[in-house]
Amino acid sequence: MPINSRVIDNPKSDRVKRVAGLASHKTRERVGRFLIEGPQSVREAVRWRPDVVQDLYVQEDASPAVRGIEEESQDSTIYVHHVTAEVMARISKDAQGIVAVGNAAAMDVSPESLEIGPGALVAAFWQVRDPGNAGTVIRAADAAGCAAVILVDDCVDRLNPKTIRSTAGSLFHIPVLTMGTDEFFAFAAARKMPVWAADVYGVPGREPEALPDVLANLGKDGQGKGGKDERAPKAVLFGNEARGLEPAELERCERIVSIPIYGKAESLNLGTSAAVMLMSLAMSSHAGTIWAV
Amino acid sequence: MPINSRVIDNPKSDRVKRVAGLASHKTRERVGRFLIEGPQSVREAVRWRPDVVQDLYVQEDASPAVRGIEEESQDSTIYVHHVTAEVMARISKDAQGIVAVGNAAAMDVSPESLEIGPGALVAAFWQVRDPGNAGTVIRAADAAGCAAVILVDDCVDRLNPKTIRSTAGSLFHIPVLTMGTDEFFAFAAARKMPVWAADVYGVPGREPEALPDVLANLGKDGQGKGGKDERAPKAVLFGNEARGLEPAELERCERIVSIPIYGKAESLNLGTSAAVMLMSLAMSSHAGTIWAV
The missing domain is CATH 3.30.1330.30 (Ribosomal protein L30/S12)
Known part of the structure; x- marks a missing residue:
């Protein structure tokens, strides 16, 4: 005043x-x-x-x-x-x-107070270290209408000035929490949120599912091939910008989903991957009735 | 040697x-x-x-x-x-x-020599001025398997060292051409490629169509509501990073498609918009038979 x-x-x-x-x-x-x-x-x-x-x-x-x-x-x-x-x-x-x-x-937001409605999407990032990347992914999660962002394990400070600048204001639009790895998986389990890993490699015996196939099936049974409640919330976990997710984390995820690369590019960077994955899931759930025809 | x-x-x-x-x-x-x-x-x-x-x-x-x-x-x-x-x-x-x-x-690539096969996607950028942005969008177009990138009107030099670094090698994966605005629309017409504008505002009397609706209809008639040959190639035109496309350019585009924002974020930046739009279109065309069911 x-x-x-x-x-x-x-x-x-x-x-x-x-x-x-x-x-x-x-x-x-x-x-x-x-x-x-x-x-x-x-x-x-x-x-x-x-x-x-x-x-x-x-x-x-x-x-x-x-x-x-x-x-x-x-x-x-x-x-x-x-x-x-x-x-x-x-x-x-x-x-x-x-x-x-x-x-x-x-x-600060307590995990207990988080409102995660039916069909909600939670974006989680494991060991994201670069302040600019952290800001970019928070902005992407905001655009996709995510209920929250969770920075998992040893991540950059969400209150780093460069992170805040890179969120373009999104830090003040959605709750951004920090959790340890065990705490995150326990939280997801308590909220009955399956955790999907965004990862291109998978683990031995578990090839990643391709995002377009996952999207194409989403409208039908809500959880794709795994088929559970259509309106269940879910969390998507992204890995470190250089190393991705490690096998120990991948093993704990319900599904592993990869973004296909159609050209000769080797990969997408973390910010782009998060935007493509989260926006695709958001668009498919918002156009749910249409996708299901 | x-x-x-x-x-x-x-x-x-x-x-x-x-x-x-x-x-x-x-x-x-x-x-x-x-x-x-x-x-x-x-x-x-x-x-x-x-x-x-x-x-x-x-x-x-x-x-x-x-x-x-x-x-x-x-x-x-x-x-x-x-x-x-x-x-x-x-x-x-x-x-x-x-x-x-x-x-x-x-x-240098002559427009005549460009191979644009059935169902191909061409990514075009109008007046992109920032070297980093130009590199990022070329990388996104590569990942989406685009047949070419066209830098339209007064764009940053594609051979700017910062642009090249930002492409992460993609400059050497796909043809990157430069054209004037008239030349670009004439080229698209000659190749029978409808031009879709990526734009959030549209022009008076022409609201943009929402990308999820466009995607949901793609599998059915190949061109969405406008419905033409399913396998026709198409070009997507993105505007300047600060000002977007101007009405004169929008009027010349067959369709205007916007990426919906579900949260409180004001917008996506150019690099993110290009990745989301191009990857979504690529994923939907590659999962074509599935989308149509």
């Missing part, structure tokens, strides 16, 4: 140093705050998760678009501070006139 | 300057050569288009993987030069031990 009337003009002030320090994982852990950079991410945070946003730092000569975000923030208890261009440059190279400081604890 | 026995160790030599200069568009135009950087791109060039590759520059302390590429190049008339780490650093920051110099003219 309140706009601080004094323009912050000292790039060496403690406050400015504290905000700039949120680029570091250690500092984020210690102070429980994180940085949201740039108009797109800040706008989506203010719009969808005003409860998360504590402070807004707006460059004094900001564009009308940025001013609009500042205005929108006034419906909530968000503190606005105007800063000089020099101060903003010290805070972030990717501000484009605006950053926000968020409360990390407010981003 | 021949390996030059003398190691190039002078980063200021004319030859090294000439190769490094290929990072510039102007120089590429003037000398008709282009730069291929890094093991993945160079390997695919050597393997699929040895006719294009003229010289290989290999760092003297290169990895066994890079040595393997050098060895593979010896089946063709490719000149190999060993260089010091210092020279390689001068040539390219993205070499990872190996670069190649290619002959630009050998990459």
Whole structure:
């Protein structure tokens, strides 16, 4: 609500140093705050998760678009501070006139509270390490209407500034959780969600099923050849960007599904694979009645 | 075939300057050569288009993987030069031990010579300006088994080093042509390829059709609601990464197809849109008999 009337003009002030320090994982852990950079991410945070946003730092000569975000923030208890261009440059190279400081604890979601409706899709990523990839897959999961994203095992921090930028706001649209591997499979079992592995290799004796065949059968029995309740939710688990999933994880998955490559390309990258797999499943379930004819 | 026995160790030599200069568009135009950087791109060039590759520059302390590429190049008339780490650093920051110099003219494909078989898919991109995006969409088109990529109107240079890196070798797997807008539509008409626009807005009086509906009907009549020859090839035209397609281009397209967004994400980026649309169409045509049941 309140706009601080004094323009912050000292790039060496403690406050400015504290905000700039949120680029570091250690500092984020210690102070429980994180940085949201740039108009797109800040706008989506203010719009969808005003409860998360504590402070807004707006460059004094900001564009009308940025001013609009500042205005929108006034419906909530968000503190606005105007800063000089020099101060903003010290805070972030990717501000484009605006950053926000968020409360990390407010981003936490307990697995128990997750709403996973009939037919819902949950996107899970095992050991995704690159911040840009993590953001891209969260955005793809959002576009596909996933109920949640689960970062499994040792993944990049979902509050890494580069991850947030790469989500293009999607971090504030859907719940993003982190879990250990055992915890993830236990969670899926408790929610009666079969886990499908997205993987091109499979394990000895278990060739992956091709995605087009899986899609073609989805409309008929809801779970493809395995045939269970058509409206059961499911989780799709993707592997590390370089190494994929390991046999131990694959063995625990109900099905293994691969995206076919029709040309000479060796593979699709993680972001593209996630988008193709999740959007295909979403499109087939949304066109369910048509696919079944 | 021949390996030059003398190691190039002078980063200021004319030859090294000439190769490094290929990072510039102007120089590429003037000398008709282009730069291929890094093991993945160079390997695919050597393997699929040895006719294009003229010289290989290999760092003297290169990895066994890079040595393997050098060895593979010896089946063709490719000149190999060993260089010091210092020279390689001068040539390219993205070499990872190996670069190649290619002959630009050998990459040219005449539209008349293009083989576009029954049911083939051609991916066309209008005014794509970002080198990374151009590379990503060429890779997606390759994965989807497209017969060709056409860069329409004022696009980034397909021989831009960053574009080549982003294709992950796909530039050497499928023909990539450049055409003017009129030339592209005339080419499609001459080849009896309907052009589908990938676009979320459409034009007044013409709402886009949703991709899942289009896919669901594909198996039945080959062209969806418009229903023509099931095995006709088709071209899908994507717009500029920021502005999409303009009404003038949309009006010239037979159909307008949009990818639905199910969550709160505003949009998919160009690379993701191309992958989802092209892979969906490819998967549906490859699973044609199944989709039709």
